[in-house]
Amino acid sequence: MELSNDQIDYIQKDINYRGIVLEDLEEELLDHVCTLVEERISSGEKFIDAYDSVIKSFGSEQEIQQVQNQTLILSNNNAKIMFKNYFKIAVRSLSKHKFYSFINVSGLAVGLACCMLIALFVGDELSYDSYHAKxxxxxxxxxxxxxxxxxxxxxxxxxxxxxxxxxxxxxxxxxxxxxxxxxxxxxxxxxxxxxxxxxxxxxxxxxxxxxxxxxxxxxxxxxxxxxxxxxxxxxxxxxxxxxxxxxxxxxxxxxxxxxxxxxxxxxxxxxxxxxxxxxxxxxxxxxxxxxxxxxxxxxxxxxxxxxxxxxxxxxxxxxxxxxxxxxxxxxxxxxxxxxxxxxxxxxxxxxxxxxxxYLYSNFIFDIGPTGDITYVYLFSAVAMFILVIACINFMNLSTARSSNRAKEVGVRKVLGSFRSHLIKQFLLETILLCLVAFVIAIALASMAIPFFNDLSGKAMEIPLSSPIFYGVILLCALFIGLLAGVYPAFFLSAFKPINVLKGKLALGTGSSLIRSGLVIFQFFISILLIIATATVYQQLSFIQNKKLGFSKDQVLIIGDAYMLNDKVDPFKKEIEQIPNVTSATVSGYLPVHGYNRSDISFWEDGQEPRQDNMVNMQIWRVDENYISTLGMELVDGRDFNEEMASDSDAIILNEAAFKAYGFKKISDANSLLTFQFDGETGAVSKDVYDKYNVIGVVKDFHFESMKENIGPVGLALGRSTSMISAKFATEDIQSVLASVENTWKKFAPELPFNYSFLDSDFGTMYKTEKRLANVFTIFSGLAVFIGCLGLFALAAFMAEQRTKEIGIRKVLGASVGGIVFMLSKEFSKLIIVAFVIAAPLAWWASSQWLNNYSYKVEIGFGLYLFAGLTAFVIAWLTVGYQSIKAARSNPVNSLRNE
Known part of the structure; x- marks a missing residue:
């Protein structure tokens, strides 16, 4: 008969009141007394009589204390021998259960390797400009x-x-x-x-x-x-x-x-x-x-x-x-x-x-490369999530093996092992696993660092020659070993030997709830990362497929055209003669971030410049082929005509600028005035104005990132010779490129040929988003992988606990499919709970990130359903292996010990 909690509390208080227990041996003495009392109660004695008999059987209070003192002295004197034995037992235990040990080590190693790489990235981002003395x-x-x-x-x-x-x-x-x-x-x-x-x-x-x-x-x-x-x-x-x-x-x-x-x-x-x-x-x-x-x-x-x-x-x-x-x-x-x-x-x-x-600047034009503190926080959180998932996975695997090690604990307690000895034993095993995992993690991180550098745009190295690095690794291994092993150690060492040896071990609902909660947390993070990855990819797809107001495909950009001096126009005319080149334009102003920009305020002719009638507008110097070459659409008016002398003062507005002035149609548009500007000195005249006649309206086009609204732009005829853009109509890009390069060498043999493609330049505006998508994809996969290891552990644990139940069900006619469904439905509930928790948070986080964009994709319920189903299918495949294995086992093997 097992003692109630009140009876155990009475015994604990009494032995402390009598002063017959030393602090270091309280757990062992309490466990021993309770076991003996339970035996006497089972023989028919009352609780208080059984307890008095047990205490008297120990001898006098002084004798009890002497035995405990001698036990502690012997234990302390044999500390080195005990540690050696702990180490041997740990190695034997890990080698005996190679499969579980492999999963434990691999899960931790992958998680730790991810953390190392992200820690290097975060450390590098935070180190910018820190070397300056002042x-x-x-x-x-x-x-x-x-x-x-x-x-x-x-x-x-x-x-x-x-x-x-x-x-x-x-x-x-x-x-x-x-x-x-x-x-x-x-x-x-x-x-x-x-x-x-x-x-x-x-x-x-x-x-x-x-x-x-x-x-x-x-x-x-x-x-x-x-x-x-x-x-x-x-x-x-x-x-x-x-x-x-x-x-x-x-x-x-x-x-x-x-x-x-x-x-x-x-x-x-x-x-x-x-x-x-x-x-x-x-x-x-x-x-x-x-x-x-x-x-x-x-x-x-x-x-x-x-x-x-x-x-x-x-x-x-x-x-x-x-x-x-x-x-x-x-x-x-x-x-x-x-x-x-x-x-x-x-x-x-x-x-x-x-x-x-470096981390807190968000300007369209800046002096050098900048990062974003949001991504530092985000990557740090991902690293912590993966590390926590790896530790949770470790705990689940350790407790899953507890049934197999319960008799070992019982036998060792009967032979005199203290609970503290068992705790040290199990903690040593976890720390040993952590050290092995860290060694493997360093190897994995070293192999992955070149790929991670390409992904992050960095040039980082693992500091393998730094003693501080190994010191940090050792401390982290000890800390994670203690963190991940403390629950299994105290859980296993708390088994009562008499219950274990009599087959009365009951792990209780508390530990089951904890393990279920840990699995829910693992898949909560996994679903969160899957939804985040899908959101980023949908936004990137939206950006790539959205109508931009210009054609970015099959446009070759030839740089340094200004070095041709007075040969710019002859060069342009000659490349227009190349087969498959349909048109070319000379302008350094292109609708992609990183090219020329110039803004100035304009107001309508016939008015005095006032704060309420001036419109700050981009003014781009282009030639007469600009609109046709870039595939822009005129919605009103006409294009530039080089044969019309008056077009030297003409301007074509985009729709945003046209609306900003309040114009309804091109026939009603007044001329625009602006202060005369000297591009060389930067001086602006307050008394002399430049006048532009509005001749057309071009459909709005994106000329910065889609994080920005389309602002007013005016296209004016002028010389901006830093670039020449050539539109071609063929899939044979190399032949066009070779012909243009040969023409360049003909005009400027001493100058290198520099070129790019407009669609590639457009893509570079979203390199941060692409990098984020790639990082999320990789780490989401790793988080799901490690989470599946934890789920595998829980499936193994439950299958072991219900071995006899499965045997009885099979004897009574249960089918393999029915047993698999019975074992798997518990995990399905956990995944559903994880999804219900993760979906609202993922929606909020995705909305916050998408709010950075003026033009963004609408995220429907289908994306969340996809993430949930993905996690569900992965979980079923993981659990299915253990369930089928248990369901197909021979019932004779599970029932013959009864």
Whole structure:
């Protein structure tokens, strides 16, 4: 007869009150006393009489304490021997159950390898720009504004802002501006060919005083002070000058601009948002002297003096900028800053710390590569999910084997093993498995790192030579071993020997509920990841198949056309004669992120410029073949005509711009006016206007990511010769490419032939989404795989627990199919519960991610049903193996021991 909980509590309190139990042996003594009391009660004695008899049989209280003390002393003296025995038993146990051990190790190893790779990725993302000695005091200025309902967010600022920071705000120690002007063809004296370089930027002289980039040769303080001076990276110096000293040498840009090398600096680290091989002096640019406060072309970084409060400084910054902005706003639109803001407009300057630039920037145009903190959080969560699933899987497999090891526990307890000994034994087994899993995980991660680098766009390595790495691995193995093994260890060691040896072991509903809950959690995560993966892929499919308003297929883009100078038009006409080339256009403005952009405000002719009638609009310089080559659709009016002289002042609006001016049809459209703009100096005239006649309306087309709404665009005839786009009509791309390249070499034999395809450039806008989809696909598969191992463990456990029930059912005529259904329906319930929990959360998370897009796919119930059915089928296949195995077993083998 088993004791009740009240009776066990009475015994525990009494032996503590009597003082006959030592703390380290309380569990063992309590277990032993309870077992003996149960035997006496089974013989007919009352509880209290049985308990008194057992206590008296031990001897005096002093004798009981002496025995316990001697036991503890003997145990402590034999600690090394015991550990050796623990290790031997652990190895024997794991080798005896090779299949379970393999599943345990493989599940943990795969999960740990995933965590290692993601930890490397997260660590790399968080390390950006952390090497700068003064990073805590380095900031840049970003600008946010709204004009007539158009939200404007810039990482670039007006040219005079830097000087104003130095002159008017004493908290600023140093300021540096950057100006990107695209790519250049670079050569030096004696070279027969030029190299296209795009890692170039114009910089003010204080660059090296703010950023920790070591200067190898030259004086960092004066390197960028003089006009037409350039500092180059170490690798660039080696590329162009070999072993020669580059200082004082001349570098030629685009065959006509000569810069003198004044310094050589160490290559900028990979984990930096600044990635440049050429730093050209800002004083070389006439545009840098521009005093317009409403322009936006310069990235502005500054170093605060020590002890300055950034928040207080930001307030002073906006007070200063308002003083400079108001006169220009008055000059352009005749309104004070207060009136400007009263109409719902605003301009705000914010400071952004160097640490935040890489992960917390979301500007259409930025100085260098940027990441996204959302994906850092997301990947970290995925790593944690996979690790937790692996640990849950381990716990399920360990408890599934508990029935097989119950008699071992009972026999060892009868022979004198303490519960603490058994706990140590089982924990050692789990830690040993973890160590083996970590070794395999390191091997798996080392093999997978090249693939993961391609997937993530990184160049990471496993730090196999770092002692710290192995120290962290050891600590993690111990921690995970304890975390994953603590429940099985305490669960197994708690078995009462008399119940085990009499065959009365009952694992109870508590442990069953825990295991079921763990499996639900595993498949909750798996379904969540499956839905996330499907959502990302549907959005990517939507982007690829949505009508863009232009034709991105079979368009070849030929770069550096401006280097042809006056040969641009003859070159264009000649490639139009190539078979299968249907048309070509000269323009650096293309409807894909990364190409030329220029925005300026326009208003209708016959009106004075005011804040309520000005429309901020992209103005693209194109030729007369632009619309036809890119397959755009005219919805009203006409295209450009090169034979009409008046078209030199003509403009074609997209639908968004046409609506912004309130025009109904082309015949009612007024001419548009804008301030005259000097592209070289960046100066805007307040008194001289340019006039454009609206001749047509083109259907709206996407020219940025679909995260952005389509804004106003105007196409105007003009020279923008950086690119030539050629439309071709053949599947034989290589023949077209070869013909165009031969034509290029005919016109510019000394220049490399650079090209791309418009559809590929379009695809690069969504490389982050593609990367996310690939990562989700891989990790979803791994999460489902590890989850199935856990489900396999639970199926094995339940099959073992119900072996005799299955035997009896078979003897009574139950079919194999009926038994399989009986065993599998329990797991089906778990998957349904997991789906019910996961679906709403997945819907919310997917909606939040899709809200980043102005144009997005509608996710229907079918996607969720697909995810649920996928998990359901995988679960049934996993459970089916164990169920069929149990159902087909010979009932004689399960019943002969009864």
């Amino acid at each position: 990073k805590d005091r380095v900031f840049r200025i970003v600008r946010h504004g709204s004009f007539n309902g158009n939200e404007l967010h810039f990482a670039v600022n007006p040219a005079p802002l830097a000087q104003a920071l130095s002159d008017e705000l004493p908290e600023v120690e140093s300021v540096v501006r950057f100006r990107r002007r695209g790519s250049f063809m670079v050569s030096i004296d004696g070279m027969t060919e030029s190299f296209k370089e795009n890692r170039l930027i114009f910089s003010d002289a204080d660059f090296f005083s703010i950023f920790s980039i070591p200067v190898i040769k030259g004086n960092p303080e004066s390197a960028l002070k003089d006009p037409m001076s350039v500092a180059i990276s170490k690798s660039t110096a080696s590329k162009y000058f070999g072993t020669q000293d580059p200082l004082g040498k001349t570098i030629t840009l685009d065959s006509d601009e000569e810069y003198h090398v004044t310094a050589v600096y160490d290559d900028m680290p990979v984990n930096s948002h600044l990635q440049f091989d050429f730093l050209m002096s800002m004083s070389s640019l006439e545009e840098s002297k521009n005093n317009e406060w409403l322009s936006n072309n310069f990235f502005t970084y500054f170093l605060l003096k020590e002890g300055v409060d950034p928040d207080a400084f930001e307030e002073k910054l906006n007070e200063m900028t308002r003083r400079h902005l108001e006169p220009e706003i008055m000059a352009y639109i005749g309104k004070s800053l207060e009136e400007f803001e009263a109409a719902g407009n605003y301009v705000v300057f914010n400071i952004q710390s160097l640490d935040d630039i």
